[in-house]
Amino acid sequence: MPRNHAGREGSPFTGIGPVYMKELADHLSSIRMLVLTLFIIVFGAFPVASSLQQLRTTIGSDAYLFLRIFTIEPEQVPIPFIQALNFVIPLMAIGLGFDLVNSEFNRRTLSRVLSQPLYRDALLLGKFLAGLTTLAVALMALWLIVFGAGLLLLGLPPRGVEVARALGFLMVAIAYGGVWLAIAMFFSVVFRSTATSALCALGLWLFFFILWPLIAQAITMAFVPPEITSLDQFVGLQQLALALQRLSPGTLFSEAVLALLNPETRTLGPMLPSQMRGAIMGAPLPLDQSLLLIWPQVTGLIAGMIVVFSASYVIFQREEVRA
Amino acid sequence: MSDNVIDARGLLKLYGEARVVDAIDLSIRRGEIFGLLGPNGAGKTTTILMMLGLTEISGGSVNVLGFNPVRQPLEVKRRVGYLPDAVGFYDNLTARENLTYTARLLDIPRRETDARIMDALQSVDLAEVADKRVATYSRGMRQRLGIAEIVMKKAEVAILDEPTSGLDPHATFELLEMIRRLKRAGVAVLLSSHLLDRVQSVCDRVALFNKGQIALMGTVVELANQVLGAGHPLLIEASGKDIAGTLGGIAGVRQVVPAGEGAWRVTADHDVRAEVAHRIVAAGGSLTKLSDLQPSLEEVYTRYFQEARHAA
Structure with a gap:
């Protein structure tokens, strides 16, 4: 059986710098990147514009007015900004990642590049990091646009805590993009054909968005006993449904973002009367408490990214370079 | 080293x-x-x-x-x-x-x-x-x-x-x-x-x-010797009486094989081209071609695989 690489010499990161720089340059100068950026701006700007319009008319004493730009559900467009992002970020990540590795096969550049002094580790990691950077740059640009538009149109500077929460939101969005980038790259390692890998990644994306909520519901229904006799039983079912939902990265993203941008959010699961004791309804949580609340979601996203990346890494190591 | x-x-x-x-x-x-x-x-x-x-x-x-x-x-x-x-x-x-x-x-x-x-x-x-x-x-x-x-x-x-x-x-x-x-x-x-x-x-x-x-x-020559046998192969085209006999009589020639109309392949121990030309002309024949056949890899290859198949 194939020997593993135990005992090989030299750093696995040799050559990662040039790979990263080249991939980044490729991404940033590609037409695809331009299209994706346009896409995300159109998708993002529309809800933001309409929510800003609405916010200008409602002058209230909202302490977190600035964050409402992201979360409010505008009247004209019934999609809040974060919902749009939840949907579009995966598409963007898939667009960047679906041909990262198999295009090297198809252009027959893989064996030539791998005959230079670098390990496959460096190639894969360099490509992934370059994709993630590209994604981060695009999201950051979008974030700044929204922020700037908010400043101009609301005429109201955000408070420090709002900036911090919005920054946290940006980080979560990047981690969410990273998961989908890793998934797209995984398919690009598994399939030699770029069309197949794009199709599979998009298929998974649609599956998580359309089918999975229904399937999760159906599975939960199967566990419903003929009669619910206790509160525990009911809570158990609720938690099962949530746990299934949370297998989708989109759920983790929207939960984390909800808690960050809506400081009033106290729990992301079913709320028990015992948890309500002493709570002032509608009072915002301090930032550190919100962060604690979303910690599992964020860890889940990052862990998912690492797991999927490792899977592609293992497969890529075993792949034959000859076409 | x-x-x-x-x-x-x-x-x-x-x-x-x-x-x-x-x-x-x-x-x-x-x-x-x-x-x-x-x-x-x-x-x-x-x-x-x-x-x-x-x-x-x-x-x-x-x-x-x-x-x-x-x-x-x-x-x-x-x-x-x-x-x-x-x-x-x-x-x-x-x-x-x-x-x-x-x-x-x-x-x-x-x-x-x-x-x-x-x-x-x-x-x-x-x-x-x-x-x-x-x-x-x-x-x-x-x-x-x-x-x-x-x-x-x-x-x-x-x-x-x-x-x-x-x-x-x-x-x-x-x-x-x-x-x-x-x-x-x-x-x-x-x-x-x-x-x-x-x-x-x-x-x-x-x-x-x-x-x-x-x-x-x-080397290509080594392989040729190994597979095709040692010697200098020649290709001769000539017309005249009993060319094959004349060729066969030359010292050092081991083998004469007809290779089509008026053509023969000769295998010799050493370079016999001068002698071949001399003898044919002396016997009243006319020599139209006399070439030294470089052992070709193609030939080595074909012959080797033929033999390998026969041996199997």
Whole structure:
């Protein structure tokens, strides 16, 4: 059986710098990147514009007015900004990642590049990091646009805590993009054909968005006993449904973002009367408490990214370079 | 330290049950051009990939410039240039940008990079199109760009996989000339091919692959002696009385075989061309052709596999 690489010499990161720089340059100068950026701006700007319009008319004493730009559900467009992002970020990540590795096969550049002094580790990691950077740059640009538009149109500077929460939101969005980038790259390692890998990644994306909520519901229904006799039983079912939902990265993203941008959010699961004791309804949580609340979601996203990346890494190591 | 740049001992590659490369021994000397010949699927490319550490070795050992490709692939890949079968470059980049990327991967100092790239492109006559995108390149130009990469790398060993496949005769001629130039620069060249006559003209030594094993190895003349028997083969075309008898009477001639209308093949112990000409003319015949047949690799190859089949 194939020997593993135990005992090989030299750093696995040799050559990662040039790979990263080249991939980044490729991404940033590609037409695809331009299209994706346009896409995300159109998708993002529309809800933001309409929510800003609405916010200008409602002058209230909202302490977190600035964050409402992201979360409010505008009247004209019934999609809040974060919902749009939840949907579009995966598409963007898939667009960047679906041909990262198999295009090297198809252009027959893989064996030539791998005959230079670098390990496959460096190639894969360099490509992934370059994709993630590209994604981060695009999201950051979008974030700044929204922020700037908010400043101009609301005429109201955000408070420090709002900036911090919005920054946290940006980080979560990047981690969410990273998961989908890793998934797209995984398919690009598994399939030699770029069309197949794009199709599979998009298929998974649609599956998580359309089918999975229904399937999760159906599975939960199967566990419903003929009669619910206790509160525990009911809570158990609720938690099962949530746990299934949370297998989708989109759920983790929207939960984390909800808690960050809506400081009033106290729990992301079913709320028990015992948890309500002493709570002032509608009072915002301090930032550190919100962060604690979303910690599992964020860890889940990052862990998912690492797991999927490792899977592609293992497969890529075993792949034959000859076409 | 031996003069061998590559030493393989009992090199083995298994794909499941199939022995794709079956315990071969192979050594390549400094400064020679060595040809790996054989039909497609005989295990040539796999052997090359194992030498570069690009595929796992199932058994045996290989040593490249004193390094073990399994444990020290980076050291090997730093010193060995590789031109894969149907090499690919990034089409959206120019030749210069493609080589710059390789130079970065090789960690060539930045102030040397430009000069080395231009020198390399000049040596393969691509300097004028250095800033054209590779998408506009013909297949022959891509192969030459691959050679330029090896030149830029200042590799001690160049491994070329099917460098001439799919090239027109002129491009092939140019490429072979560049391979000779590599040799003159002191680079040991290992090339694989299934095109025998092309390879014959540049190789110092060859190894004949068959089903994962090396069937024959040595210089072309050695192989010819081994397979076709020793001697000088001649082709004679003449007209006159009893030419075959006249030829047979010459001292040193071992065999006379008719080779078509008015033509004979003669095998002799030494060069008997002068004697042949003299005798035929003296016997009143007219000699229209007298040529020294270089032992051709094609012939060696065909004969060997015929015999191998008969023996089986």
